[in-house]
Amino acid sequence: MTGGMRAAVITGPGEAAIAEVAIPTPGAGELLVALEGCGVCASNIPLWEGRPWFSYPAPPGSPGHEGWGTVQGVGARVSGIREGDRVTLLSYHAYAEFEKVPAKAVVKLPDELSGVPFPGESxxxxxxxxxxxxxxxxxxxxxxxxxxxxxxxxxxxxxxxxxxxxxxxxxxxxxxxxxxxxxxxxxxxxxxxxxxxxxxxxxxxxxxxxxxxxxxxxxxxxxxxxxxxxxxxxxxxxxxxxxxxxxxxxxxxxxxxxxxAHEREERRYLEGIRAAIEAVQGGAFRPAELVTHSFPLDELSRAYHTLIERPDGFIKGAVRMTRGGK
Incomplete structure (x- = not known):
């Protein structure tokens, strides 16, 4: 694909903006994913609030790492994944409309989870x-x-x-x-x-x-x-x-x-995501009940404020790439 996409950028402590950047092109062994949403993780609050060891602006889409979406492009030497597959992924720039990732860093979502928010990494x-x-x-x-x-x-x-x-x-x-x-x-x-x-x-x-x-x-x-x-x-x-x-x-x-109980190996993350899919299929929990708040991409600031304040009824927030939200 060619053209531009929107990506959120943390420009400084407590500040975010939207940048127009190029849509990445998947190379060999890579996928281009059109993101539906990305969970907002409390582990990134220090970057949002500011610490002496961080530099700004952060890279576009960073530090979004709980994304899910639909495969839009498939690079050479990729098997088992095709355009149109809905996936959750391991990445670090998922506050954006598209993300390029290695094919090995995605997990396919079953059809019965169609339309269900799925921040797989978390x-x-x-x-x-x-x-x-x-x-x-x-x-x-x-x-x-x-x-x-x-x-x-x-x-x-x-x-x-x-x-x-x-x-x-x-x-x-x-x-x-x-x-x-x-x-x-x-x-x-x-x-x-x-x-x-x-x-x-x-x-x-x-x-x-x-x-x-x-x-x-x-x-x-x-x-x-x-x-x-x-x-x-x-x-x-x-x-x-x-x-x-x-x-x-x-x-x-x-x-x-x-x-x-924190893991630091990609294969462990992927094993956990696959286990989460099985648990949801088995009725252990319902993601739609736990992702309680959604925000449009250009309201990343409000998403972080809500995460920090944790109002009554809040469990998890997600940035959605469609406009609107609650």
Missing amino acids: MGCALNVFKRSDIRSGQRVAVIGTGFLGLIVTALAARKGAEVTALSRRRSALDLAVGHGAAHAVILDDHQRVLEEGATLSGGKGFDRVIEATGHQWPLDLAGELVRERGKVVLAGFHQDGPRSVNVQLWNWKGIDVIN
Whole structure:
């Protein structure tokens, strides 16, 4: 294809604009994807807010990495993918109308997911967290933070037969967690009260698994106190704003296992995405219920503000390449 496309550009801390750039041409082993949408990820808040180590403007379309869309062009030596296939993809410039990616970095979406928003990278992360957590039937599992990732893990753990306690500062998110299989819901307000309620719900022994899905210090503190002796604390939140402190004396005394559930290999991401597709096909969770807010491409600024503020009812936002949104 020839011509231009729109791409969002973060021009400075808290500022975004739309640039007109050339539509890339797929080379050998590559695909051109006409993007439908891209999830807005909390891991990119530092770039949006500004840090001394970032330079601006960011590349067009960056740092969008949760895109999905339809294959528009196929380069030489590509097999198994054709124009018109709907896919989700691993890329880093998906705040744009088109993205060029290696064919190996896409996963085809089945026909039954036609029209369903599918930020595959983030769903794959959630499935990988669940796999690393080694959750089993009959276990007591606490999920701290019932945003997008936490809700998916809650749904999967409940289907596995675990008794899930969801913890969040937002009542609307807890209601969704119960709808996704959580047996108990605990509001995050007072530290001591949360510990007392957790002790009651875990039979006084602590939880077999505690999934920390917020990326903040206080929930990390709670995780170490809520987990039982010889239990597992799973770091699913993205801790990106500087060092964290932990009570090593407590963690050591309890003899707990600590799992950093983030993956850094492309094949692991793709495995997680494929597992997410299977989970959705099996009815484990419904993406359309979790992508609660959408924004047109030229309102990336509003998308980030909403992500940071997390108004009542918000779970995940996505930038859509069609005009309109809510």
